[in-house]
Amino acid sequence: xxxVKRVNRAIGLVPPLAIYVxxxxxxxxxxxxxxxxxxxxxxxxxxxxxxxxxxxxxxxxTLAVRPVNKWTGINFLxxxxxxxxxxxxxxxxxxxxxxxLDVQFLDQIWADxxxxxxxxxxMGAFALMIPLALTSNNLSLRKLGPVRWRRLHRLMYPVVLLxxxxxxxxxxxxxxxxxxYLGVILALLATRIRWAxxxxxxxxxxx
Amino acid sequence: xAGRYKSDLNWSDVTPKDVWLNRxxxxxxxxxxxxxSIAGPAAAGLNARKTAYGEGLELNxxxxxxxxxxxxxxxxxxxxxxxxAGELTTDPWNIEIGGLVDxxxxxxxxxxxxxxxxxERIYRLRCVERWAMVVPWVGFELADLLDRVGVQPSAKYVxxxxxxxxxxMRGVRFPVIEWPYKEGLRLDEAMHPLxxxxxxxxxxxxxxxxxxxxxxxxxxxxxxxSIKSIVKITLVEEQPPTAWNEYSAHEYGFxxxxxxxxxxxxxxxxxxxxxxxxxxARQTPTAKFNGYGDEVAxxxxxxxxxxxx
Numbered sequence: 001x002x003x004v005k006r007v008n009r010a011i012g013l014v015p016p017l018a019i020y021v022x023x024x025x026x027x028x029x030x031x032x033x034x035x036x037x038x039x040x041x042x043x044x045x046x047x048x049x050x051x052x053x054x055x056x057x058x059x060x061x062t063l064a065v066r067p068v069n070k071w072t073g074i075n076f077l078x079x080x081x082x083x084x085x086x087x088x089x090x091x092x093x094x095x096x097x098x099x100x101l102d103v104q105f106l107d108q109i110w111a112d113x114x115x116x117x118x119x120x121x122x123m124g125a126f127a128l129m130i131p132l133a134l135t136s137n138n139l140s141l142r143k144l145g146p147v148r149w150r151r152l153h154r155l156m157y158p159v160v161l162l163x164x165x166x167x168x169x170x171x172x173x174x175x176x177x178x179x180x181y182l183g184v185i186l187a188l189l190a191t192r193i194r195w196a197x198x199x200x201x202x203x204x205x206x207x
Numbered sequence: 208x209a210g211r212y213k214s215d216l217n218w219s220d221v222t223p224k225d226v227w228l229n230r231x232x233x234x235x236x237x238x239x240x241x242x243x244s245i246a247g248p249a250a251a252g253l254n255a256r257k258t259a260y261g262e263g264l265e266l267n268x269x270x271x272x273x274x275x276x277x278x279x280x281x282x283x284x285x286x287x288x289x290x291x292a293g294e295l296t297t298d299p300w301n302i303e304i305g306g307l308v309d310x311x312x313x314x315x316x317x318x319x320x321x322x323x324x325x326x327e328r329i330y331r332l333r334c335v336e337r338w339a340m341v342v343p344w345v346g347f348e349l350a351d352l353l354d355r356v357g358v359q360p361s362a363k364y365v366x367x368x369x370x371x372x373x374x375x376m377r378g379v380r381f382p383v384i385e386w387p388y389k390e391g392l393r394l395d396e397a398m399h400p401l402x403x404x405x406x407x408x409x410x411x412x413x414x415x416x417x418x419x420x421x422x423x424x425x426x427x428x429x430x431x432x433s434i435k436s437i438v439k440i441t442l443v444e445e446q447p448p449t450a451w452n453e454y455s456a457h458e459y460g461f462x463x464x465x466x467x468x469x470x471x472x473x474x475x476x477x478x479x480x481x482x483x484x485x486x487x488a489r490q491t492p493t494a495k496f497n498g499y500g501d502e503v504a505x506x507x508x509x510x511x512x513x514x515x516x
Binding site: 042043171 | 275285382
């Protein structure tokens with residue numbers, strides 16, 4: 001049996017529920033680190049940053065499922081929805097830390113969303129993820145039908161782009177790391193473009 | 208000598224030295240202080256003259272002040288300076304003083320320090336990123352040095368430059384900003400008694416991550432104006448280029464006075480948060496001129512501080 005087959009069999013043994021359970025561990029780990037001084041003397045910013053970066057990483061993993069399958073045959077498709085939901089969970093926690101621990105004041109929160117482009121971009125990404133999170137279940141898939149469901153879930157592409165731009169925009173000075181994320185994300189998005197008939201991607205009829 | 212700032216504030220509220228020193232001893236025992244970039248607690252203190260600055264201010268701890276730093280020459284992470292600044296050689300150290308001065312030249316640090324009386328100055332430090340600390344600096348008034356080298360009447364500004372040593376500063380291998388780091392002050396700001404050249408904190412020699420061996424501290428401006436590890440001081444007639452202002456002028460002005468009324472384009476400056484308050488630290492309102500308005504507001508009389516931010 002080939003390596004790919006063996007890997008795919010192993011993936012097949014992992015229930016999505018396991019992903020959800022495992023996904024709770026990193027935030028708990030960060031919170032414990034923050035509480036015990038292991039994230040440094042300014043744990044709020046550190047926690048916010050760790051959660052945001054984690055969200056971007058899982059987002060990239062979600063986006064990579066398709067090209068990985070195409071090029072290596074390794075198939076994570078069964079777990080992709082779980083990756084997506086976990087991304088939303090991390091983005092939500094990131095937002096929560098920003099709201100409750102960091103900014104704290106309601107008037108400041110609203111002012112920031114309206115006036116600060118990087119926050120507007122981040123909030124935009126979060127807002128676009130809400131319908132995706134709400135429809136990440138079999139019932140919604142049945143109700144919407146696979147074509148409409150898939151088209152709705154193409155919102156993932158602007159989400160991931162906004163996420164990367166958010167990171168680039170909030171950095172002070174010219175820093176490498178956010179551009180690495182942006183580069184990886186752009187490369188993954190490029191794999192989605194059907195160079196032969198890309199016009200058809202968005203214009204395809206619903207039925 | 209520069210005009211001494213007088214106040215009736217009291218030294219008695221400060222965390223006693225043995226309290227934090229004791230903590231450092233414990234850490235040293237655990238091997239945490241083995242880096243050598245920081246003088247151990249056994250080293251002789253600087254015996255800086257106590258002053259009455261900073262009554263009622265609660266000091267940040269040595270660990271907070273030396274583990275959370277913006278010193279991009281060593282990396283952009285707040286912990287990078289503590290990790291990597293030890294690679295910087297700070298002895299011997301010379302400062303090239305030039306421009307519109309009577310006695311230009313390369314001054315050795317010992318030479319600069321032999322004529323000055325070191326004082327302890329407890330100042331608030333407010334970063335443009337919205338975090339704040341209270342630091343017991345040790346230093347002397349910048350005006351003392353400027354008087355010694357003789358500022359010519361045509362000089363209007365003071366320009367500073369940080370050391371640039373790629374082999375000792377791993378952060379400069381990437382162009383986060385244009386190296387070397389440059390800062391500047393208007394001459395009256397530089398001559399102000401609150402403006403000091405600091406060579407230590409907590410009565411210990413300056414840790415490398417905090418700008419050893421000698422740095423500016425201008426407490427009413429955002430932290431990046433307080434340039435670290437200075438190798439060059441030039442008196443000039445025109446407003447000199449400064450690092451962050453060159454990078455993004457609408458975000459980082461030349462003056463950069465702490466001002467809750469003037470937001471950074473990417474975040475509000477109305478509030479700040481003291482470092483060390485843990486996960487549930489509250490934000491507190493930012494004070495104009497970082498609370499030093501009584502001493503410095505007159506320097507900007509008639510100026511629009513939103514335009515001249």
